[in-house]
Amino acid sequence: MRRSTAGDAGRRRHGCPRRIGTWPAVGVTVAVLVAANLALHRWTGLRSLVTAVLVSCLLLGVLRWAGGTLADAGLARATLARGARWALALIGLVGVVYLAGALLPATRGLFEDRRYATIDGGEVMLRAFVLVPVGTVLVEETAFRGVLYGLVDRVRGAVWATAVSSLLFGLWHVLPSLRLATAKPAVTSVVGDSGSAAVLAVLGAVLFTAAAGVLFCELRRRSGSLLAPMGLHWAVNAFGYLAGYLLR
Template identity: 35%
Template sequence: MSRVAETVAAIGIPLAWSNWALPALGLGIRGRTVANAGFATGFATVCHATPNWFSAKGFRYGIVAASLVATGYGVALTIPSVRRGLSEFEGRAPEVSPAEWIAVHIPISTVYSEEMIFRAALDPLLDNAFGSRAGSVLGALTFGLWHVHPARAAGDSVPASIAATAAGGVALGWLRRRTGSVTAPALLHLAINAGGALAPRIARLIGTPRT
């Protein structure tokens, strides 16, 4: 297979999985988590990915990035108007308990799966084929398109979801390139998603003072 064909396949296969094959299976959230993790592991293996999970540099960068995100959520929760807005998202929980969602499905189905597919496997392939600058753009765009079906299923704006997740993909990809490890982007990814699940619940518990 030529490099062009390999690159097209590496871009197309994850998009087909996320936006067509996985939804077509009709699995519940637990089944989707298992399927996503299995697909990610297989995809990364076929692509000869080297995630370098135990990188000390990856841990350092990741802890700093995650701490900044956690601080941002903490500051947001101190602002009544922002807290009121966050509390409105609490009803968007999946069909499992919040503890299971945050402790199992976010780390495995979202963080592990997406970091293995995109930062461990796809980004290095794109960098080798097109250079790091173009690879960064293509990888981030593919990451955005990965979220088309999830955005539709949640009733979110598809263009806005693509733009937001592609922007996130740029930051996550930069961390992988900077550290040579998926640990840093994984920790940032976990902080963003787990914080996004926790913050609305904390906002509801704190409440918003009447004006």
């Protein structure tokens, strides 16, 4: 059991709340994310954006409650410039890859998505430049590469932080991938459109996003900044919307 210190006594005398342990903080974070996942899956528009911002702030509060800092979340002021450079380089790289993929006949079909048939250019721009950066990138990067990674890294190191963060990031995508087998022709052609195909599509999405989480965590570790995975995450999602709409 951890001994009471003079600092703890001072905080109690001045009415400051006691810190929560790291693993209880991880548990609180997961509970918040479960509720947020259900809410964000049902809500759209302004409600989803407000929810994403509130959840991000709440999770940073949990990190602080556990004794963490902005540096633990990859948001230290000293690393922001370096992280921004990484982000810009990654955005440019993704843009080149998407452009090549869209122009080559062999890979163009990967961008086809039946969901684009009912949306117009204005909605695509809204998704790419508002909903993705706030409703997706902000909350997911703050949660998984910021708070969860920072909490676990403080007590178990980067390998454990990457494993925990990436596994939970994969599970976060169960609900969004439920209709993946029927929405994307490239996926349908591989797994079909039956009930078992939907299960395979969800499993594939979880494994793929968990693997992507490992990459995002490594970018976070190497750059020392949350901005690096944020840049890559935004580019992959936003350019995917733009390419899918233009090639529909």
